[in-house]
Amino acid sequence: MSDRKAFLARKLSDAKTALGPKTSLLIVSKTRPLEDIQMYYELGHRDFGENRVQELAEKAELLKVKCKDIRWHMIGGLQSNKINQLFAIEKLFAIHSVHSQELLDKLMAAERRLAAPVEIYLQYNTSKEEEKSGFETYTELEAAAETALRSNKLVLAGLMTMGTLRTENFEREAGRCFQELQVEKQKLEAELNLKLKTSMGMSQDYQIAVREGSDMVRLGTMMFQ
Ligand SMILES: *Cc1c(COP(=O)(O)O)cnc(C)c1O
Numbered sequence: 001m002s003d004r005k006a007f008l009a010r011k012l013s014d015a016k017t018a019l020g021p022k023t024s025l026l027i028v029s030k031t032r033p034l035e036d037i038q039m040y041y042e043l044g045h046r047d048f049g050e051n052r053v054q055e056l057a058e059k060a061e062l063l064k065v066k067c068k069d070i071r072w073h074m075i076g077g078l079q080s081n082k083i084n085q086l087f088a089i090e091k092l093f094a095i096h097s098v099h100s101q102e103l104l105d106k107l108m109a110a111e112r113r114l115a116a117p118v119e120i121y122l123q124y125n126t127s128k129e130e131e132k133s134g135f136e137t138y139t140e141l142e143a144a145a146e147t148a149l150r151s152n153k154l155v156l157a158g159l160m161t162m163g164t165l166r167t168e169n170f171e172r173e174a175g176r177c178f179q180e181l182q183v184e185k186q187k188l189e190a191e192l193n194l195k196l197k198t199s200m201g202m203s204q205d206y207q208i209a210v211r212e213g214s215d216m217v218r219l220g221t222m223m224f225q
Helices: 003-019 034-042 053-063 080-087 101-109 138-148 170-192 206-211
Strands: 024-028 047-050 071-074 092-098 118-123 154-160 197-199 216-219
Touching (some): 003 206, 034 053, 047 053, 053 071, 053 080, 080 092, 092 101, 101 138, 118 138, 138 154, 138 170, 154 170, 170 197, 170 206, 197 216
Parallel strands (some): 024 047, 024 216, 118 154, 154 197
């Protein structure tokens, strides 16, 4: 095994130990080389996240033979003029960044282009930071969830959020954001009689996310360096 692969194997086993049995791992591979992704794949990992459609499409194309069971997750801001390109990606598994009713409507209007069902997560803006996108109120979230339930190809899988970045006490703030997402999730589950997951936690705050019961953390930096 190459030094690099041994290094990544170690990262993977450390991450799994830290996450425990209830939280799954999405490796955020944006800006990372194909070789690293392929090594993680060979080590048995399947879920990878990207935040730009162009980069995701290129990587998916170049890895489609060697990594045929890969599951690609779109996690970044999505513009409506990129939807067709996104939907043409064969191994697209989930979209974590459905941030508005308008975007959801456009995704549904284009869904016949999808070869297979794709999971979606509604992004909720728990930090209320200006530059973050996402639904702002429970009412909007519930309306979007009801819309998503009418889709034939988009499968409502859960809610996604990001913790506050600029704050003096980021641990307390992240805890507050993640707890709020759980509350909204439970309300939606009860109201619409569904089972949903949470996508929350990144390299700097994943331990807090695990403590708050995250179903999936999205780890980039700490998985590669
Ligand atoms: C980049 C990114 C991550 C991973 O961030 P790291 O700090 O590198 O772990 C997670 N979620 C989203 C939406 C991202 O854009």
